[in-house]
Amino acid sequence: MADDRARLEALLTDQFDAFAAERHLPSNRLPLRVPLAEDEATGFMRAIDRRLIRLAGGPGQFELVGVRQAGESKSRYSLFSGGAQPVVNRQYLMQVVALGELYFDLPWRGERLVFERDGFDVMALEADGSVAIGAVVDKDAGDMASRLERIIAILRGSDDKRDRRTGHVVDGIASRRPATLWVVAPGMRQVHDLDYTEGEVRVLPAEGLPSPAG
Numbered sequence: 001m002a003d004d005r006a007r008l009e010a011l012l013t014d015q016f017d018a019f020a021a022e023r024h025l026p027s028n029r030l031p032l033r034v035p036l037a038e039d040e041a042t043g044f045m046r047a048i049d050r051r052l053i054r055l056a057g058g059p060g061q062f063e064l065v066g067v068r069q070a071g072e073s074k075s076r077y078s079l080f081s082g083g084a085q086p087v088v089n090r091q092y093l094m095q096v097v098a099l100g101e102l103y104f105d106l107p108w109r110g111e112r113l114v115f116e117r118d119g120f121d122v123m124a125l126e127a128d129g130s131v132a133i134g135a136v137v138d139k140d141a142g143d144m145a146s147r148l149e150r151i152i153a154i155l156r157g158s159d160d161k162r163d164r165r166t167g168h169v170v171d172g173i174a175s176r177r178p179a180t181l182w183v184v185a186p187g188m189r190q191v192h193d194l195d196y197t198e199g200e201v202r203v204l205p206a207e208g209l210p211s212p213a214g
Contacts, residue, residue, distance in 0.1 A: 005041040008041040008045055009030070012030055013030045016088075019059040025084070039187060044097055047096050047097070051065055052096075061076045063075055066110035067114075067115055068113060068117075078092070091137070094137050095115070101184075106209060112125045121137040122135040126213055127213065130179075131178035131179065132180060135184055141185040144183060150163075154170050155170065179193065180193055180194065
């Protein structure tokens with residue numbers, strides 16, 4: 001919704017104004033290079049409004065509420081990158097969107113959701129700790145499509161050239177063996193079942209995301 005895009009841009013503008021002042025940056029102009037996508041804005045503002053996340057810890061920082069995080073050393077996340085010319089961290093915006101869709105829409109509860117661990121941006125866990133959904137998120141749909149092609153090629157054995165982003169996901173699939181791979185980017189949602197029989201990982205089309213079993 002246009003209203004949510006305006007609300008998110010206003011929130012980011014206010015946060016960046018304080019962020020820039022705290023770091024004595026030469027400009028407090030919001031570094032938003034690409035307009036906010038509708039699902040990006042709507043999903044992030046829902047997470048704010050319904051307190052799945054909250055602004056905390058200083059200008060431009062947020063924390064998760066009731067969701068497992070990567071570890072004690074990473075309890076807060078920044079809306080902006082570091083350095084002399086920071087940009088809006090669109091990756092985190094979309095990771096929060098994915099988290100919210102699992103939490104609000106299916107619904108997976110916070111104790112079953114894990115943020116940024118084992119190669120995945122978000123994981124949904126069954127009661128026994130096995131991974132029902134491994135979510136891979138990107139801030140750009142075109143980049144995500146290319147990345148997914150590489151991940152599938154590596155899993156099939158037709159491509160052995162890993163970069164950091166594809167390699168982490170492939171390693172996460174091997175170690176955690178999620179039942180479902182969920183691919184998320186602005187305007188893009190793809191669901192794939194993962195089959196581990198016959199000594200290889202097969203990526204299969206799926207109709208939708210699984211709900212919690214119990």
